[in-house]
Amino acid sequence: MRRADRLFLLVNALRGRRRAVLARELADTLGVSLRTVYRDVADLQRSGVPIEGEAGVGYVLRHGADIPPLMFDEDEIEAVVVGIRLARAFAGNRLSESAARALVKIEASIPERIRACAERAAIMAPEWRGELSREFGELLDRLNEAIAAHRVLQLDYRDESGDASTREVEPLCIVFWGGSWTLGAWCRLRGAFRQFRLNRIVAMNATGEIVVDDPSRNLAALLREVRRRPAFAASTEPRVSPPNALA
Template structure:
């Protein structure tokens, strides 16, 4: 995380709070060390940010330095909280971190009654050991975003493994399983691949350019029948 982003998140974590937040909790929420929190707080105080408190006690922004709360209804807020929990559990490591950071920014500027509603939300998506935590979804997402040709060994329904070169176009989550939509150069057609059946994979170093016949719009038309 860039230092500027970290300082921004630290300020947002302090905004709108009636009681001090400990350095330990700030470190956990930001994913940094206690030493980093102490150093960042001291730097912000020296630059004029009205942070009160001290190490071992906790920190908060001086009264009157808050910004107006975001205007969410309770149901809108619950949707954001639940959505963030699902992204953290199923969206891969990178998007999970960014979702947590986004929720931290939102909750930091909520009025107390809405923050309490956020804490009471009883829909959870536990972050247990699963495919999304392996880094595979992050890598496939990066390949889709950067239009990277992938070479992989893929296991089919009959446990036969074939070597493929694919042009990855999109990822889809089906509430328990993922599919990777791609143009398969071996088959000369669109195919859906299950990430859990990818034996191994690597970028070829080649990028591809989507065309009318082999791009995302053509893929969506093909899979929709």
């Protein structure tokens, strides 16, 4: 990691904190040694960044401090532009519209040399959003909102064989596999993690219940399961598996 990037991340780690952050926490966040944190904090303080505190006590960024953002380099802005293009093409309607506004702001705020590099980014994504695409975008918006609000959902779902079932699920994430979308969720019927193809969801309604966080079946637990068992044998109801064998 470049030193400039590390200093930027260190300031961001302190920004908005109400309590002092221990040097050990900063070291763990940045993946560096305690000695590096002490040195970087001292360098920032000498350069005028209003960081208060000391070793053993912790550090805090003085309230109201206005720290200018770090400027993107050419590779970073290209990555941002490609990500925005993908969001405009494939994300829900809300995120697609937000991505378009964000791109306008970014292009207006970066130097001409960097903007020219962004415009040359060769990775494209279609931006056409017909009626079917818009309806699918609305589904993505509803799922995204349900995940953010921790809502339990009732799904009317058809599996690969066309068999119908009704599931109560705790939605955790939406995954785009390139050719298909899935909803990663805790399925109460099966008592396990499942992935549901979005194009097989016939109907979806919120039950009114709010999910109580349970470390054994939240997103972190799902990701641990994926890392522990990245591939499962294909079946009509696999736990967490590639999108060719889903809920």
